[in-house]
Amino acid sequence: MKQNIFQKKDENVVIPPLESSQAKAQSAEKTTLTSDFVPAAGQSGDVINLVGINQIYNDHGSSNIVFKDFNLDVKDIKDCGQFITLMGKSGCGKSTLLRYISGLQAPTSGDVYIYGKKRTEKDRIPMVFQQYTSFEWKTVLDNVALPLILKGVSKSEAHEKAMDMIKIVGLTGHENKWAKYPILSGGQLQRVAIARNLVVNPQILLMDEPFGALDTVTRKQIQVFLRSIFEEAKVDPTVIFVTHSESEAVFLSTDIFILDSGPANVKHHFKIDLPAKRDDSVRYSTVFTDYVNKLGYMMEDLKKGK
Ligand SMILES: Nc1ncnc2c1ncn2[C@@H]1O[C@H](COP(=O)(O)OP(=O)(O)OP(=O)(O)O)[C@@H](O)[C@H]1O
Ligand SMILES: [Mg+2]
Numbered sequence: 001m002k003q004n005i006f007q008k009k010d011e012n013v014v015i016p017p018l019e020s021s022q023a024k025a026q027s028a029e030k031t032t033l034t035s036d037f038v039p040a041a042g043q044s045g046d047v048i049n050l051v052g053i054n055q056i057y058n059d060h061g062s063s064n065i066v067f068k069d070f071n072l073d074v075k076d077i078k079d080c081g082q083f084i085t086l087m088g089k090s091g092c093g094k095s096t097l098l099r100y101i102s103g104l105q106a107p108t109s110g111d112v113y114i115y116g117k118k119r120t121e122k123d124r125i126p127m128v129f130q131q132y133t134s135f136e137w138k139t140v141l142d143n144v145a146l147p148l149i150l151k152g153v154s155k156s157e158a159h160e161k162a163m164d165m166i167k168i169v170g171l172t173g174h175e176n177k178w179a180k181y182p183i184l185s186g187g188q189l190q191r192v193a194i195a196r197n198l199v200v201n202p203q204i205l206l207m208d209e210p211f212g213a214l215d216t217v218t219r220k221q222i223q224v225f226l227r228s229i230f231e232e233a234k235v236d237p238t239v240i241f242v243t244h245s246e247s248e249a250v251f252l253s254t255d256i257f258i259l260d261s262g263p264a265n266v267k268h269h270f271k272i273d274l275p276a277k278r279d280d281s282v283r284y285s286t287v288f289t290d291y292v293n294k295l296g297y298m299m300e301d302l303k304k305g306k
Pocket of ligand 1: 096
């Protein structure tokens with residue numbers, strides 16, 4: 001197995017040499033899917049490269065340097081999905097990184113490569129936001145089918161594929177409802193957003209604090225659901241996920257990266273060696289709580305500036 005590396009090129013990042021059983025399990029029985037959202041794989045073998053990124057905001061006479069010659073590489077693990085979580089203090093630049101990758105924002109200087117090719121204006125990587133982002137004037141079915149329609153897929157085929165995805169995310173019976181709160185709950189609306197982004201089989205999926213607005217019980221349920229759809233839908237994207245919740249990070253991730261700030265750097269990287277299939281029982285294991293505690297200490301140190 002190739003080791004996943006997501007690191008600042010010139011940093012001494014801690015990368016424990018774990019041969020993860022989950023990665024082996026995930027690689028079995030998986031279908032490799034292609035997507036029009038990203039270019040075909042380039043020569044580098046990497047999923048994402050951020051190279052020499054600088055981001056300076058000039059605000060009322062003072063300048064805020066968010067990134068200074070920042071580099072990040074996300075290695076591909078062939079035929080195997082990976083959940084990469086970014087954590088760090090508020091304002092360190094996590095959402096900004098996702099916006100660079102998605103194409104919503106360009107850095108002050110520096111380059112973004114997707115599968116070895118410099119990203120172009122028309123490359124768009126799907127992103128799920130904290131705020132519910134469905135189209136309220138469309139039904140659940142039309143919301144989920146929309147990305148396929150925009151790609152030129154016929155309406156009947158788009159609806160058929162959308163219905164499959166609606167089933168996977170557990171919303172069968174809700175397909176003709178407006179995708180609107182309170183007709184659908186917050187958790188259901190996030191499922192619509194996830195279905196809409198997954199229906200095109202993206203190779204990369206970006207999620208920026210997608211469950212931040214949910215209550216604790218719903219949040220745990222949707223975490224289990226998110227892990228399970230990668231099994232059921234036989235999709236294996238690279239997910240770049242942002243959260244402030246240590247337990248959410250451990251539950252979902254294959255890798256966690258902690259960024260410090262001013263300007264941002266990768267401070268820590270560690271792999272989560274838990275089984276690929278994760279249900280609520282995982283949360284009660286000693287391994288899980290050890291990871292959560294370790295992460296908690298790291299985040300505390302970060303806040304103290306250690
Ligand atoms: N358009 C802008 N103009 C000025 N400053 C900006 C702009 N966009 C982002 N910033 C600054 O860039 C920094 C990084 O912002 P970003 O939203 O990426 O942080 P974050 O790590 O996602 O924080 P949080 O955890 O609170 O979501 C912050 O200091 C923010 O104030
Ligand atoms: Mg943010």
